[in-house]
Amino acid sequence: MELTAKEFVPISLTEFVSGVAIPVDLFVRLGEEKFVLVAKAGQHSNVDQFKNYQNKEVAYLWVRKKEYYKLAHQSISLAGIALSKRELNDKQRTSLVTHAARSVFKQMDHLGFDLELYNNAKQITLAIVGLVENHKSLSDLFESLSGVSDQLLSHSIGVSSLSVVIGQALGYEKKGTLEKLAMGGLLHEIGLKAIPAELARKPMSAMSHSEVALWETHAFRGMQMLLSLGIVPDDVVSIVYEHHENSIGQGFPQRLRDVKMHPLAKVVSLADSYADLILPNINIAVTKNPREALMYIEHTLGIPFNKEAFRALKKIIDNDKKAA
Ligand SMILES: [Fe+2]
Ligand SMILES: [Fe+2]
DSSP: OOOOGGGEEEEEGGGOOTTOBOSSOEEEEEETTEEEEEEOTTOBOOHHHHHHHHHTTOOEEEEEGGGHHHHHHHHHHHHHHHHTOTTOOHHHHHHHHHHHHHHHHHHHHHTTOOSHHHHHHHHHHHHHHHHHHHSHHHHHHHHHHHHHOHHHHHHHHHHHHHHHHHHHHTTOOOHHHHHHHHHHHHHTTGGGGGSOHHHHTSOGGGOOHHHHHHHHTHHHHHHHHHHHHSOSOHHHHHHHHHTTOOTBSOOSSSOOBGGGSOHHHHHHHHHHHHHHHHSOOTTOSSOOOHHHHHHIIIIISOOOSOHHHHHHHHHHHHHHHHHO
16 A cells, blocks of 8 residues: 555654664655655664665654654653663753653654644643752652653653643643643652552553552552652642542542532643543553544543533644644
8 A cells, every 4th residue: 555745754863772673664755755665663773774874865764653653652661761770860861751751742743733832831841841850859759650651651741741731722821830730740640659560550441349449549649649748839739639530520539520629630630531542551452633532532421521621622623633
């Protein structure tokens, strides 16, 4: 089957590291619609070979759009492995987390979030990543997310920037408020660190009743962990505690209804569920595109989230589609 330019995304040659098995087929672009396979998935990257391309003025290799997430996932997982090495200095850690964050952002760009609004969200989330990195106690917590699973690091970064995007579309303008959303998104699953790692990595469908009950304690445990640090703003602690509540009172741990939920938790709870539909994770076999994910929330789930927040997200995706 012929593939067209619409089905590919460019990856700069500078993004490849030598000696790592590349999880996707790589192509060079020879003409408007002409792509030639140069490396099969599973082959080890060879930066010297890529340099040859560079001499021939090839600045990018091309990857099938629908496979891009595999590459993003790999760089996040490499960052996760590197972060767990204690000998790294703070500068190296910061650059790894920033690299992982960029991969998530790029993945979301390719999903269609290329609005100016989204760029602001990226910057805010990156600033928060920096802040987390500079606070030793927060930094240890954040890094340990990658020890639970590397998908969790990308999920957290994704939820962080989606929360800022939705918050902006709802009219939140103050930098401090947007930063709380970004930080709440980044740390919302921190309580998973306190439950057995095998359980945190298990799909929901494979858990027994008692395992689900134990897993659900992560919201409360997350709140406790952040409170014990004494430096996290109360609003962020509330976001973490309430990120599994929903507007119809069927969430956990408190079964709060919309009126009782913290306004920022309403945003993060929607961003959390939405991210789980569009970014790869253990609970779904196939990710949805942004429109399909909206339809699913609207028609299958019946919008169990704050209605204004959902309308704001819908507006972002609709505008984006028109712009495309
Ligand atoms: Fe959670
Ligand atoms: Fe989450």
